[in-house]
Amino acid sequence: MENKFYIRRAAYYETDRMGIVHHSNHIRYFEEARIDFMHKIGCDVLDLEEQGVLIPNVDAYAKYLKPVRFYDDVYIEVKLVVFNGSRMEYDYTMRFCDNDEIASTGHTTHCFVNSDFKPMSIKRTFPDFYQRLKDNMSK
Template sequence: MLRPYERAVYYYETDKMGIMHHSNYIRIFEETRIHFLSEAGMPFPDIEAQGILMPVLSVECGYLRPLRFGDTFTVELRITDFNGVKLGVEYTVCNKATGEVCAKGRSWHCFTDGELKPLRIKSRYPAIYSIFADNMEH
């Protein structure tokens, strides 16, 4: 099991109500994906250096409890769908101090070359394929 992503809410991420603005959760999902790849031994810059892009096809987030400036949160990432062409990821954001689930989300991605043409990574990039396949929940 890979370590969850963890950090504190920055002041600039909060809104007039003093809570993390909803748009920042989508950024946190991206930070979590980058963290996951580094933890799994395949930093995102190494993937891009091989000419592979992972554009977002869709993203959604449900907000359950607010996070405030200075709150430390963790994000658990689960790969729920993967076939070598498309990738589905789920996220659970928790307040570290209280353990409360603050948000849940999901994103869908595909693998493309630099011209955004779809790639099947299983045979051409087996090390990258295995990072996702080996960490997918069954």
């Protein structure tokens, strides 16, 4: 798989009484994939937090197409689709590794705030992070 994909195996504790991964875990998988994507492009979330930049999630959406079960391997494609320095939005597509079928799709919206939770633009304060994100926006 290309570097832009995040691979994940569904754990037993993530399943519900029906034996499928609970719907809330899809949002968690998307978050893991987004953190991984940012790390791979040189915008490590921990580095940003240590410099006083927080990235709250302000919106999350998932559409469930096929159930993911215990021990299924899935991969998640992450696309940065909107970015302006103060807000960013991601699209996600989760597929099964064995047959490439789509399990779910999703979307999240995030903003940047300082340690006092005041909105900020990273364009002025962290131009290197800004440029890395801008350069990795989906066309």
